[in-house]
Amino acid sequence: MLASVHAATLLGVRGHPVRVEVHVDNGLPTFNVVGLPDASCKEARDRVRAALVSSGLAWPSRRITVNLAPTGVPKAGAVLDLPMAVGLLVACGEVEPASIEDIAFLGELGLDGSVRPIPGALPLVDAIEASIVVVAPGNADEARLVTPIVVRPIPDLRTLVLALRGEEPWPEAGTSIVESVAFDEPDLVDVRGQRMARFALEVSAAGAHHILLIGPPGAGKSMLARRLPGLLPDLTGEQALEVSRIRSAAGEALPTGGLFRRPPWRSPHHGASAAALVGGGSAAMRPGEISLAHGGVLFLDELGEFAPKVLDALRQPLEDGTVQISRVAGSADYPARVLLVAAMNPCPCGGSGAPGGCRCPEHVRLKYLRRVSGPLLDRFDLRIEVDRPEPVELLGDRAGERSSAVAERVAAARERARARGVTANVELDATALTAAAPLSPEATRLLEATLHAGRLSARGLHRIRTVALTIADLTGRDGPIGPDLVDTALSLRIDPFRPAGHGIR
């Protein structure tokens, strides 16, 4: 009369264990689901009924109550279809309670009784409180990433019943039928010219410094940005698991037989809402783009076209590396450590932005730029002007360096950062920075002069020093930070807000 089945539900990017309790009693034939189900959970009633009937199993015309415990956690998605069906079978005596004791069930049911894969298998399997898990064959590879759980892929309900009754053996665990699209990272070798922009990209990758590319349309800003993930080192084991968990929760298929090993690349359109960018939005609290890009690159093209409110929502996650989403239904923390790359035009007319070179009046140009708030602009350690390459360079056959060569230098720089106890220099705090990279007396004098000239804030000073250290790492230099490194860092951090005609004293 009563059955209790192990299952799990997804809240944000994390799985939560759930017990599906099914009670079948005499009374008017009804089927009720309680325990904070969302719409797709409630619809499970119809799917379960059809699936049972299609599989040639009896449907109890009695009073059925399904409780999803713990009742305080909201349940979302069709992942609980399969455990509900199993619970019904047990409660009706079709299957022995003992046979499902240590087994969890995760899957969506088709009306024909087939078991379908569900998004988020990795975090879901991670959460279950049993040593065996039954999933759709399409989820098997992903589920197997969680050791030491035994994974039993099941194609349909009928096969499952026969296996649980012991009348037939469990089906062989085949390989995944879901094709995962391999992401081909574009290579820097395609970029012609742009020597300083390439260098800035290399510095950005080595120190995980956010970078802003300013330039006219057609200068190759997006082309450059796309090549940044290819410069980053592979994800570490823990990072890979974290990234895979988030992307699995978002419904992405994991690469065949493994985790995501390469840093992700996300480029949301500038029409994106704040919820789309940082997460939340519904009771299921989906991760936002910034979390989907965790461990990789978040590219915001046409930065000036994003709603200012949306951009400001990014500031806190960029600083903390996590997003905390709070909704009525609960709250969730998502990792959000990204390398931010943004691109924008120097002015609304699409001209080159050169002084005296475009048609926009000064106030129009400034209004366009000011859509990006000062505090957000401050987060970009590297801000460079990207120029249209000259025709000679586009047609010339002198190819640039390959991404793999640059990635080697980046990896070596990251290695030096690891010796300081961080994954990249950007994470160094003031004390660690002073210990890792003392300034030479001449560099100190130079920075003092820059501070006095009002061209640098306290935060800016820290950033300049960090970038100088990254450049030292890239060029393999040891010892105190020299003035030329500080100067290079200063040159790679232009101020697009500086109004024209400031030379008038």
Place this chain on the structure above:
Amino acid sequence: MASADAVVAHGAALPDAGWLTALLCLPAMGPRRLGALLDGRSPAEAWAAVCSGRPLAEVAAVVGGRVGALTGEWARAARDIDPELVWSATLNAGLEVIAHGDDAYPRCLLDDPEPAPVLFAVGRVDAVAVPSRVAVVGTRRCTRYGRDVATELGGALAAAGVAVVSGLALGIDGAAHAGALAAGGAPPIGVVATGLDVVYPAANRRLWNRVAEAGVLLTEAPLGTGPRAWRFPSRNRIIAGLADVVVVVESHATGGSLYTVEAALERDRPVLAVPGPIHSPASQGTNHLLAEGCPPLCRIDDVLTALGLVGSAPLPPDRRPSPGEPDRRVLEAAGWSPTTLDALARRVDLPPVDLASSVARLVRSGWFDEERGFYQRVR
């Protein structure tokens, strides 16, 4: 009708300048329309004619078919204007009101084809009487080169006792006055297109006040007049009329300073144009002037020669440390047009760190000016 007559009777004590001020407060009241209104009328009669709202034949001759709508608009606006109140406010604000024919009225404007009937002034009105005046005009969207030339010109002229006339706009205009103020010497003359209580552009407030202190600010617009697009070309004719020579430093292919040139040619004032790089959009207008036969300004002294004055004092010695290697190479590669770091990297074969640090050094030592990622040589 009756009320308009009453105004005339009541305000009979108001001087002509007072009536003119009231007339200038009317919307879209340019010099030609005002001239038409005053054709055969005293200013007080002209005001009464406006209040009547009748379409006037003299105005129709200037504006054509729109005369009915215009006079109607004037009549409506005139209802809200109390000429006496406007006049007392003008005097209370400390403005000097110079009517055409007054002793203080600039003599060079007396025979102007379109003289300003009234000029409002603040500062030293006698500044206009200096022996020679030169207008330095140009684009608001200038390059570092243009700004440097304007500053240098302003300084050299002021030092030679020549008053700099300009429009106090952003870019070239402001730079010329800033240069003149820094050099001391002859008082600057600013001719603006707004009321003297409306500082436009607001970014030049400091410059505006300094010109008013050291020299004079002139305008045709009564108090409270905000920036209107048509007033700027109209103001430019006064700049051209006041100047003995007009120098255009930088101008885009279609720029407001070309109105000043047109007005100067109408008034037989010599125009000099400063040559610029053929790639620079900010020099397209000036280079075109040169092509059309306008004499070039190749040295700062050229303008003094055009005025019949001797050359100016030599420039102060350059105090900047002379650049070492590779900075000298970078400086030479930059040329005189705005250049990006990427463009420099194309021209000089230096490792990124060497190039970027060299550029920062050149900025610090004053050889380069950095503006939003563009580097420009400083003379």
